[in-house]
Amino acid sequence: MNKPFIRQRRLISSLTLTLLVVVLVVAGCSNNGQSSNSTNAANTGNEQQQSTSAGDAAKEQALKVAISADAGLDQLDAGTYKGSMTVHAMIYDGLVEYGEKGEIKPALAESWEISEDGKVYTFHLRQGVKFSDGTPFNAEAVKFSFERWIKDPANTLNVATSLEALEVVDEHTVTMNFSKSYYPFLTELSFARPVRIISPSAVEPAGDVNGQFVSPIGTGAWMAESYKAEQEAVLVANPYYWGEKPKLTKIVLKVIPDPQSRVMALQSGDIDIAGGQLGKIPVESIPVIEGDASLSLERTPGTNSHFMIFNYDTPALQELNVRKAINLAINKASIVNDLMNGIGSEATGLFPMTVPYVTESNQTWYGFEPEEAKRLLAEAGYGEADGEGVVSKSGEPLELNLVLQQAEFPEWKPFAELIQSELQEIGIRVNLQVLEPNAYYDALWKTREYDLILYRTYDDAYNPHSFLLSLFHATGETPAVVWSDAKLEALIDQAVGTTNLEERQTAYDSIFAQMYEQAMFAAIYFPDDVLVRSQRVAGYKAGYTTFTPIFWNQLNVGEQ
Template sequence: MFQTRTLIFGVATAALMAGVASAKTDITVAIQLEPPHLDPTSAAAGAIDSVLYSNVFEGLTRFMGDGSVVPGLAASWEISDDGLTYTFALREGVTFHDGTTMDAEDVKFTFDRILAEDSANAQKALFEGITNVEVVDPQTVRMTLGTPNGNMLFNLAWGDAVIVAPETIENIKQQPIGTGPFKFDSWTQGDKIEISRADSYWGDAPALEKATFKFISDPTAAFASVMAEDVDVFWSFPAPENLPQFKADPRFQVLIGSTEGETILSTNNKKPPFDDVRVRQALAHAINRQAIIDGAMFGYGTPIGTHFAPHNPAYVDLTGESAFDPDKARALLAEAGMADGFKTTLHLPPPSYARRGGEIIAAQLADVGITAEIINVEWAQWLETVFRGKDFGLTIVSHTEPMDIGIYANPDYYFQYDNPAFQELMATLNATTDPDTRTNLMAKAQEIISGDAVNGYLFQLAQLSVAKAEVQGLWINAPTQATDLTGVSWSE
């Protein structure tokens, strides 16, 4: 009897230990682009949010995988009847990863820094309507606006508005300290970033204890890393031609969703000859969108005719306004005095949609007499030369920020579109809360930038990811550029 009981106990213990061993608590996620630094509040690089949004840093509100906006560090809020005052009740017991308390002073510091004259925040324009941020008490913040903004809670969910602390801001680009469920551990530049579960987190603890983000920019290397099972997930997989092979392999799952990524042929509107709307319209008619989607993305992507996501209820299909028509493109160039064409530059950052799409677009432009010199640049070079330096003719990039048509109201933005009528329209939109009126204004905004051919509107980027079959809880769609690990776990 004693021996039987001992045997049963031993078998049960072994089974229990085997069950524990099978429940993995670490994960390796590959992404294509490495962040230039680790401060999401002072750069335009979405790669920063890809690693840190919702994992390490949190805002007053946050995006969920379905695109909804829910409370974040603000447990609740009240909005005054005139829409000018937002009073946020902060969550109790929230600490930064260095053990210091997160309170109203940190919220005030964050937004004062965003709005400062020397601010490097890439989305400062979203928050310039804030006239004052007041500490009511440690758990209460009052935010005052100059005019009502129907997008304010949405804007506060952006990675550019995550809450940071004055005590750690000096080293934030290398040592990010947030309030999220994971804390930053290390960054081996050119290779990986490691994060681990923050035991002091105020909310529900994530199932994962550790996560490693690997940077693999080359599509061939991306395929090899997944097939060899060196990585558990490849978020935004850069080689769509390989997806059928992964779909046929029971070791993997392929996630196909949508993003907020309007992929565009960005045009320097102040650089001749692109300061002539006829030249920009010629560009638009020289482009065969479907050929780009088929050739660069193997059919994954939705054609767009303006800077707006097709899955948004306010989207207007304007692709017909810039339909592929090489003869019309040539006629427009002739009308603009450029019948013999011209030469320009085409800066291409690393993503496959840019490098592969750029080759196709260069050939399409050449067909109407436009010679585009391809210049391949790394992401940091693109940010310095194109985004900040505005030293380019054309470039290809996917704008992955959610509902970001407002960037066209900023004449200092890198493509330098300056239209006072559009700026006035966006000011009206920001001050409007009625849903039907907002929809009509957004439609008008789409029509204006399409008619002005501000950029060449190509396609809405598909969200294509590959993961091991046992990984669960990943976002399928990408309402913002983030690899949210808060709900990710391994099936047993």
């Protein structure tokens, strides 16, 4: 048994010992004066034991899930960024929960109030909740959890950097006082980590905010049973869980790093579920999966997008017509249908409709119009093409370098090759540069050594505010990463700072309109989230975040 789980199971062990003693005493008493029937009694006992074991086995509802990397249960401290984000969300609850299209729903906090100036939040906690070791959840546990991580300089969440005080009002009420008004405070409190609540008994000495993490003890629907590093992690249902009780009794997370091996494990029945951020399914395997009657392909519109950044320091890309022309030359339908086997959809802006504040009326982007693209280049002063079909201006050919990486996003190579071919058709030469991840991120964040670079937006609860602040807004003396535009930055500040929902929506409408008018990037592709399940898995419903890809509590398993 692994050390992190010792304390949580001591109670179970002592109860088992007590029951064993009782059974032995009763068995001894039963045998007095009954020697002639001892064999029959033993046989009857064995039959009953076998029957009970069979009954227990029949009741067990175990699910096997493929994960691409170790779950890290031995370091799954709620106040850190270590271990699997998905498992964080299964074991630990937050004060609030992220719902469909960003709706913030109650979790450990049943309700809350926000002051008129948007700086004071009062949370009313759910009563009668226990941690998975049976200890009580209360306001002091919230305070303990936050104090363990909130002062760490590495935490850049606004909920951390802006929190001035966290006060316990009574056993079931806490207040948070912030230095500014910022509507995504609640959104950040729904993250999988580090904002979730851990039991004070999960550290040694117990209750010490500086104590050493010992065991992952939360109020979530699941708790750790066993763990083998780089092999598997086993979670079982939390008997004290306050919400909808899981139908499953056990979830086994099996580490399978290779994508094709995950597909084969699905086909053989060694696992029941794979895909999403747990362990992606290769696009080329989709037709095989769709042709397998034992498997079901589950597709859900994702919350991120892939797009192409323009370097605003590149002279040619400072011309609006050139940026528009590049957008108009890219056949996004071909990317979806020919390269991605129909998985996903054409990008119609920076964010898909699954993201808060994105509406049909503010989703406007450029279609596929190569002839219009050629006209815009000519209007921008780019004359006749040379012998290789490249247009030029003032003797300078229109030639751009496109940077990408394949390690994390293998689909980017065919994306880039298609874009290279289509831009050549309108007279722009594109040179592809495939970099290793470290060099790629250095080019993106530090050196800016690219003309064009493929990138992706963040996921679910980080959109749209966090992504916009990270890449379209200056940070101190550092200019914006994607596109530097003072008007856009003012609109972002207005959106995140207002407590008025209508004003916020108006600001986001203006943000998306400004991006379109200035063609600040090239929209490429909206991916779907793809999971594959065995047909024996029932009750499947996709979650609303990458860290909760499935409503685990609703799943059950049976025979195929």
